[in-house]
Amino acid sequence: MKARTVIPVAALVAVTTLGALGVGGRFWVANHLRRWSGKQDLAWASCLHCHGVSTARLAWAREKPRHPAPAGLALSFDGRRLYIALDEMNEVVEADTLSRRVIRSTRVPGGPTGLALDAKAGRLFVTCRSGDRLAVLNLKSFTETGSVSVGTAPVAVACFTTRLGDRLVVANSASDDVSIVSVSPLQELGRLGAGREPFAVAPAPDGSHALVANRLAGITRTDSVPASELTVVDVAAMRVVARQPLVSAHLSEGVASVPGRSWALTPLVKVRNLVPITQVALGWVMSSGLAISDFQHGTVTELPLDELNACFADPSGIAVDAAGRRAYITSGGGNVVSVVDLDQVGHWLEHATEAARQQAIDDLQLSSDYVLARIPTGPNPRQVVLSGNGRMLCVAERLADSVLVVDTTSLRPTGRIALGDGGDWDPIRRGERAFARASATFQGQFSCRSCHPDGHVDGLTYDFDVDGVGRDIVDNRSLQGVAGTGPFKWNGKNPSLAVQCGPRFARVLMRTEPFPKPELADLVAFIESLPPSRTLHPRGAPLTPAQDRGQKIFFATETPDGKEIPRAHQCSTCHRPPLYTTRLSFDVATRGPRDNTGTFDTPHLLGIGASAPYLHDGRAATLEEIWTLYNPEDRHGMTSYMTKHQLNDLIEFLKTL
Amino acid sequence: MNALACIFVPGLAAALAGCGDGRRAVPAGTLVLTQIPWASSATHGPRDLLDVRYPAGSRVVLARPPLGPDNVRVLSRGLLSAGSPIVSPDGQRIFFAGKAGSSSAWQIYEAHLNGGRPRPATSMPDGAMDPALLPDGDLVFSSPVPTAADAWSSAHRSAIYAQSPRGTPRRLTFGTAGATDPTVLADGRILFVSAQPASMASAASPRALFTVNNDGTELTAYAGQHDGLGFIGRPRELFDGYVAFLASKTVSPGDSVWAENVRAARPFLSREKMFPTAFGACRSLEPGRPGELLAALKPNEPAGRVGQRHFAIFQIDRLSGMRRELLFDDAERDNLEAALVAPRSRPMGHLSNAGPTRTTGLLLCLDVNRTTTPEIDGKNATAAVRVRVLGVGDHETSRALAEIPVQADGSFLAEVPADVPLGFETLDARGQTLLRLPPSIWVRPGETRSCPGCHAPHGRALDNRRPLAVNEPPVRIGEPAKALAQRDPAR
Numbered sequence A: 001m002k003a004r005t006v007i008p009v010a011a012l013v014a015v016t017t018l019g020a021l022g023v024g025g026r027f028w029v030a031n032h033l034r035r036w037s038g039k040q041d042l043a044w045a046s047c048l049h050c051h052g053v054s055t056a057r058l059a060w061a062r063e064k065p066r067h068p069a070p071a072g073l074a075l076s077f078d079g080r081r082l083y084i085a086l087d088e089m090n091e092v093v094e095a096d097t098l099s100r101r102v103i104r105s106t107r108v109p110g111g112p113t114g115l116a117l118d119a120k121a122g123r124l125f126v127t128c129r130s131g132d133r134l135a136v137l138n139l140k141s142f143t144e145t146g147s148v149s150v151g152t153a154p155v156a157v158a159c160f161t162t163r164l165g166d167r168l169v170v171a172n173s174a175s176d177d178v179s180i181v182s183v184s185p186l187q188e189l190g191r192l193g194a195g196r197e198p199f200a201v202a203p204a205p206d207g208s209h210a211l212v213a214n215r216l217a218g219i220t221r222t223d224s225v226p227a228s229e230l231t232v233v234d235v236a237a238m239r240v241v242a243r244q245p246l247v248s249a250h251l252s253e254g255v256a257s258v259p260g261r262s263w264a265l266t267p268l269v270k271v272r273n274l275v276p277i278t279q280v281a282l283g284w285v286m287s288s289g290l291a292i293s294d295f296q297h298g299t300v301t302e303l304p305l306d307e308l309n310a311c312f313a314d315p316s317g318i319a320v321d322a323a324g325r326r327a328y329i330t331s332g333g334g335n336v337v338s339v340v341d342l343d344q345v346g347h348w349l350e351h352a353t354e355a356a357r358q359q360a361i362d363d364l365q366l367s368s369d370y371v372l373a374r375i376p377t378g379p380n381p382r383q384v385v386l387s388g389n390g391r392m393l394c395v396a397e398r399l400a401d402s403v404l405v406v407d408t409t410s411l412r413p414t415g416r417i418a419l420g421d422g423g424d425w426d427p428i429r430r431g432e433r434a435f436a437r438a439s440a441t442f443q444g445q446f447s448c449r450s451c452h453p454d455g456h457v458d459g460l461t462y463d464f465d466v467d468g469v470g471r472d473i474v475d476n477r478s479l480q481g482v483a484g485t486g487p488f489k490w491n492g493k494n495p496s497l498a499v500q501c502g503p504r505f506a507r508v509l510m511r512t513e514p515f516p517k518p519e520l521a522d523l524v525a526f527i528e529s530l531p532p533s534r535t536l537h538p539r540g541a542p543l544t545p546a547q548d549r550g551q552k553i554f555f556a557t558e559t560p561d562g563k564e565i566p567r568a569h570q571c572s573t574c575h576r577p578p579l580y581t582t583r584l585s586f587d588v589a590t591r592g593p594r595d596n597t598g599t600f601d602t603p604h605l606l607g608i609g610a611s612a613p614y615l616h617d618g619r620a621a622t623l624e625e626i627w628t629l630y631n632p633e634d635r636h637g638m639t640s641y642m643t644k645h646q647l648n649d650l651i652e653f654l655k656t657l
Numbered sequence B: 001m002n003a004l005a006c007i008f009v010p011g012l013a014a015a016l017a018g019c020g021d022g023r024r025a026v027p028a029g030t031l032v033l034t035q036i037p038w039a040s041s042a043t044h045g046p047r048d049l050l051d052v053r054y055p056a057g058s059r060v061v062l063a064r065p066p067l068g069p070d071n072v073r074v075l076s077r078g079l080l081s082a083g084s085p086i087v088s089p090d091g092q093r094i095f096f097a098g099k100a101g102s103s104s105a106w107q108i109y110e111a112h113l114n115g116g117r118p119r120p121a122t123s124m125p126d127g128a129m130d131p132a133l134l135p136d137g138d139l140v141f142s143s144p145v146p147t148a149a150d151a152w153s154s155a156h157r158s159a160i161y162a163q164s165p166r167g168t169p170r171r172l173t174f175g176t177a178g179a180t181d182p183t184v185l186a187d188g189r190i191l192f193v194s195a196q197p198a199s200m201a202s203a204a205s206p207r208a209l210f211t212v213n214n215d216g217t218e219l220t221a222y223a224g225q226h227d228g229l230g231f232i233g234r235p236r237e238l239f240d241g242y243v244a245f246l247a248s249k250t251v252s253p254g255d256s257v258w259a260e261n262v263r264a265a266r267p268f269l270s271r272e273k274m275f276p277t278a279f280g281a282c283r284s285l286e287p288g289r290p291g292e293l294l295a296a297l298k299p300n301e302p303a304g305r306v307g308q309r310h311f312a313i314f315q316i317d318r319l320s321g322m323r324r325e326l327l328f329d330d331a332e333r334d335n336l337e338a339a340l341v342a343p344r345s346r347p348m349g350h351l352s353n354a355g356p357t358r359t360t361g362l363l364l365c366l367d368v369n370r371t372t373t374p375e376i377d378g379k380n381a382t383a384a385v386r387v388r389v390l391g392v393g394d395h396e397t398s399r400a401l402a403e404i405p406v407q408a409d410g411s412f413l414a415e416v417p418a419d420v421p422l423g424f425e426t427l428d429a430r431g432q433t434l435l436r437l438p439p440s441i442w443v444r445p446g447e448t449r450s451c452p453g454c455h456a457p458h459g460r461a462l463d464n465r466r467p468l469a470v471n472e473p474p475v476r477i478g479e480p481a482k483a484l485a486q487r488d489p490a491r
Helices: A001-039 A342-351 A354-362 A426-435 A499-502 A501-508 A518-529 A545-554 A622-629 A644-654 B001-017 B047-054 B481-487
Strands: A070-075 A080-088 A090-094 A101-107 A112-118 A123-128 A133-138 A141-147 A154-162 A166-172 A177-182 A187-193 A197-203 A209-216 A228-233 A237-247 A255-260 A263-270 A288-295 A299-302 A315-320 A324-332 A336-341 A372-376 A383-387 A393-395 A402-407 A412-418 A586-589 A599-601 B031-037 B060-062 B072-074 B081-086 B093-101 B107-112 B129-133 B138-144 B158-163 B180-185 B191-195 B207-212 B220-223 B230-239 B243-248 B257-263 B282-288 B293-297 B311-315 B324-328 B331-342 B359-365 B386-392 B398-405 B413-417 B422-427 B431-441 B447-453
Touching: A001 A228, A070 A383, A070 A393, A070 A402, A080 B093, A090 A112, A101 A141, A112 A166, A123 A154, A123 A166, A123 B207, A133 A154, A141 A187, A154 A197, A166 A197, A166 A209, A177 A197, A177 A228, A187 A237, A187 A336, A197 A255, A209 A263, A228 A263, A237 A299, A255 A315, A263 A299, A263 A315, A288 A324, A299 A342, A299 A354, A315 A393, A324 A383, A336 A342, A336 A383, A412 B072, A426 A518, A499 A501, A499 A518, A622 A644, B031 B081, B031 B324, B047 B081, B060 B093, B081 B129, B081 B331, B093 B129, B107 B359, B138 B180, B180 B230, B191 B230, B191 B311, B207 B230, B230 B282, B243 B282, B257 B282, B282 B331, B293 B324, B293 B331, B311 B331, B324 B331, B386 B413, B386 B431, B398 B413, B398 B422
Parallel strands: A070 A112, A112 A154, A315 A383, B060 B081, B129 B180, B359 B447
Antiparallel strands: A070 A080, A080 A090, A090 A101, A112 A123, A123 A133, A133 A141, A154 A166, A166 A177, A177 A187, A197 A209, A209 A228, A228 A237, A255 A263, A263 A288, A288 A299, A315 A324, A324 A336, A336 A372, A383 A393, A393 A402, A402 A412, A586 A599, B031 B060, B031 B331, B060 B072, B081 B093, B093 B107, B129 B138, B138 B158, B180 B191, B191 B207, B207 B220, B230 B243, B243 B257, B282 B293, B293 B311, B311 B324, B359 B413, B386 B398, B386 B422, B422 B431
């Protein structure tokens, strides 16, 4: 036979065979999936929902460009030397503020983040966020001379002189505690429970207590008002002496005391997550503010930093001058430094009634009474430090790889210390800028980061208008480790991150126009680059006996007394490794009275230990509650047979993922 | 073939050259402005407001540096009269109100800097005026052009419309008072002038500034609500977060108009006059180059001229508000409404949440008892247990549409008809009216309109609490009274 006959015949046979295999294969696949999962509606399921999944191919598992982004700052008293922690580069550098040049650098492994300068002793203390340690640098040789292990993900440190000797207080953001460290000998003396995600430390006005700002609010019930806390620690006695609630407030990334006054200042986001998101204007969803904790009078007053039609999202770092007359607060989303006249604040507080103080945070016309200026900065200003005489302000422009130097007399920038090229060539860096930029939302009310600090969660639930007012109240889901786990949203309606973050997001939340396509692509690249949340148990480390027992329970196909656990009720059926999700939606009998549906997207479990609360509406405050309170029908895994110890073991295992 | 090529190729080349990117650079400092023949008093038998404002012979011109009456090009060529020019964000097109003939209606026209006759951009039967542009290029205007006798009568009131370049007009405002003078703010909202609805405390209807989104949702009071101004006109956003506008105590102010500005941060506290009295009457104000304003003034004292009786264009230093420099003058005409012809920042866009296929919207009030007037005529105005929803009945009277229960926390959620004026009365347990808002606000189809309270304090954010009303389905207007009674926690 000639080729021109053979080829069409072969093609016909091939098409017929493939077609038959396709149709038959589809039936086989559907039956296989139904048997496996117990789920009937599998119209869009494919082999790839369970097979061929590898975390190694995901964006977050690949090496990504590192940028010299300033994470922490410390300035010498005379303002001549600025020390800058570059967490991504594992370096600390020393810059000359006059010449605006970096003059020395040293390698500090473990993601150097927070800095505290002990100029008299010629030491610089450095917290290493990913290394879980505190390093000591000798300023003369500019080399690391000591190190001590502390809690998980330490981000900030401050120095104290106590009757028992010099002490350091370290905020451990992932283990929710603070380490008390003696300087000589360098050793951790103990850990004290802080609030949720302690993120900044500063000496109290009396110098003997530490003020610790916590980034997240404590876990609350769905309809309860959230509150974060300002933790006050007696450093010498090593005990927490006060937990001052900041009501409806969270995302505090800085804290400072005010010389000459008995105040602590904590920048915060005033959140209104219980109000349906029917609009965003007038601080409907959130607004920026500053908490003034007056220790003399025992009061806490929250004042707005926003204006009526202009917002300054994501307040972050704070510095107060030695005279206690001005505070400088960075707005990481608004790209400004707000200059607050503390005399005016004091005057206002003196004359305010109790009712006025209580309602001050909601008065969006108030800030013009005490905000002197808004100094524009580069992208994402975070940490801020002042020289001893208060004349020089240095602002870490985190996503520009630079430090802005400001003359506080004229309130104008005088120059920049360039640490890198800004990384405009890197789509992940561009995406991170889009993530942190509040100007994409109506009147700059908030950024993506306002609800997802570091791409993680704020631990709150929200009521989006699009699902019906008062309907489908949803827990905020982490973006860390989210690559490859689509579809997204609790109802699984968004097939990709581009859809999730595109026009729908603009319509529902930003109330503006969508990100332009190139910027949206960058944003997705950034989100996909976020690795799963850190866990208290290092990934890949050997499991403890309890975790090992929990792992066996997770993959169990029968109960300890030999009863078979139906396939659909086994943990690993829906939460299948390596992502611990099949990316399908199931009804596991968690529908609440406000839900429009009982079928929800199966969340991945990577980093699950750090993303409380749980379930689609955040009703479970802890992992335990998922099964002890909200699994009466055993449809969310068969757990009713478990003893308390077995459930504890299961949870111990989940916390390692 | 060759002959055809000779004809078409140069033509094509010329067309391409003309189009290119369609842009023609104009010298820095070029202005577009309205000129009204000074000698001409009102035209015979003016029919509507614009006939009075822009009598026959009024024109829109392009003035290039060196600025002077002899260096202008008429953009409204072929029209009987024209005025109210605005410049597109790309600085390439001019939109203005124009009238083709004495019997035709005012429409919005578009003129390109490239030249050519102006093209009508609207064809509203009762005319269109006050052009503005949305970030997506849609034209915003008010229509109909009201009569000269009563520009704010409810019978012939203006509304704000938006229209895509080749689309049909979409009405955005549905209040009982007229809506005029739209301008687009940097945050994407449309700022416009309307009348503050008369309340129980005040029977008058002073002018005030309001905003809506580009789809007519989220009607919001902006400024002037309690100031009793009889006239507000030509609001314009300046570069420094202020909004400037013309104001007067009287409804028909003539030349007794002054310029004011209000800071967006403190709309109700910082209204202030912009210029000293010596600057005289002001007829228009536009942002100029950064730090500068362009104002049409008729000074009370000579400003380089003696006995000036007409309006000329002045450049004013924004910071001092005192230094002025005569920029353009033509002694034969009033020179008004000058705007800089230059590209400027595009305002923020907005994706609509409204659903055009629906006929209703939702209204969520967080607490009807949250009010700035806690006591009225000795009555406790914060004891409301029900709300009466009002619509417009015959002869523009208020008509009760329904009474709906208020939850224990003061909240209510109602499904209400869209695109009609709605008002509210709060009622106490005895059914007595406590607070009243006459029909004046609206919801768009599919919109969830929310408000913190009734006559709630301006410029205040909310308490963080979940309103009880959202725990139940919204009350539908038209729901049987028996069903409503069952949902009433007060009964």
